[in-house]
Amino acid sequence: MMRELPIGVFDSGIGGLTVVRQLRKALPSEDIVYLGDTARVPYGTKSPSTVVRFACEDTQFLLQQNVKAVVVACNTCSAWALPMLEKKFSVPVFGVILPGVRAALERTRNRRIGIIGTSATIRSKAYSNGILARCDTAKVFARPCPLLVPLVEEGWIRHRVTNTVLQEYLQPLVRHRIDTLILGCTHYPLIKGAIRQVAGPGVVLIDSAESCALYVRERLEQMKLVALNRRRAGTIQPFVTDETDRFAEIAAKFLGTATEPPWRVDLTAMTYMSAHK
Ligand code: DGL
Numbered sequence: 001m002m003r004e005l006p007i008g009v010f011d012s013g014i015g016g017l018t019v020v021r022q023l024r025k026a027l028p029s030e031d032i033v034y035l036g037d038t039a040r041v042p043y044g045t046k047s048p049s050t051v052v053r054f055a056c057e058d059t060q061f062l063l064q065q066n067v068k069a070v071v072v073a074c075n076t077c078s079a080w081a082l083p084m085l086e087k088k089f090s091v092p093v094f095g096v097i098l099p100g101v102r103a104a105l106e107r108t109r110n111r112r113i114g115i116i117g118t119s120a121t122i123r124s125k126a127y128s129n130g131i132l133a134r135c136d137t138a139k140v141f142a143r144p145c146p147l148l149v150p151l152v153e154e155g156w157i158r159h160r161v162t163n164t165v166l167q168e169y170l171q172p173l174v175r176h177r178i179d180t181l182i183l184g185c186t187h188y189p190l191i192k193g194a195i196r197q198v199a200g201p202g203v204v205l206i207d208s209a210e211s212c213a214l215y216v217r218e219r220l221e222q223m224k225l226v227a228l229n230r231r232r233a234g235t236i237q238p239f240v241t242d243e244t245d246r247f248a249e250i251a252a253k254f255l256g257t258a259t260e261p262p263w264r265v266d267l268t269a270m271t272y273m274s275a276h277k
Pocket residue numbers: 011012013015016041042043044045073074075076077118121149184185186187
């Protein structure tokens with residue numbers, strides 16, 4: 001039965017586990033196959049054509065794992081590649097942009113919305129266009145924040161350097177009197193506390209991972225693709241494209257729970273090596 005198959009999730013690296021964490025909350029008994037393209041991360045600094053090519057390869061791999069739907073956890077891939085993936089592949093493909101846009105429009109009062117993301121995500125204008133297409137009186141203020149991904153990966157979650165960088169990035173948005181800020185990158189939920197401190201209590205933070213997971217649940221229910229009568233917790237099977245050594249350690253930080261042992265995969269050869277050998 002189609003509905004008993006796992007959900008496929010992919011990201012440029014480990015960051016997409018923030019989306020898996022939210023999916024776990026929204027759909028606790030679904031099995032998840034996760035692909036992190038750790039050999040080629042980051043995508044956020046790459047050109048649109050490269051991002052689209054990588055996104056197609058990532059999706060192709062997940063389809064070979066026999067998934068019922070694909071969740072594009074990576075904001076950069078959602079921004080550049082979603083329309084192409086929807087056209088090219090026959091399973092439902094869900095991204096993070098539309099759910100984030102919808103959530104921001106539901107929460108804003110003054111219709112002044114800030115967006116932060118990688119350079120590639122901001123350059124795509126995917127969030128801005130999504131907002132303006134649904135509300136032409138909205139004012140959108142977007143800002144690329146390329147230093148935040150490396151700071152989070154370094155583990156500098158509560159660190160004065162991260163606070164200083166956030167002030168530099170967010171103060172202009174705050175000066176524009178935004179009341180809602182979209183966290184348009186897989187890594188930003190991990191520094192939500194620091195972002196909240198700099199943005200101030202008057203700014204609602206939209207966690208794109210959380211809104212994406214709620215949207216996926218809604219759509220799977222509509223499509224009758226939610227697994228039925230499952231009494232066990234869903235499993236998470238990770239695949240990565242680089243060595244698996246530090247996976248468990250980093251995964252625990254992003255995910256807050258254990259996974260099956262990760263496997264290493266070569267997307268070009270499509271051959272798999274066991275992680276633990
Ligand atoms: N996963 C990417 C995103 O959400 C961030 C990391 C990268 O640049 O690849 O845009």
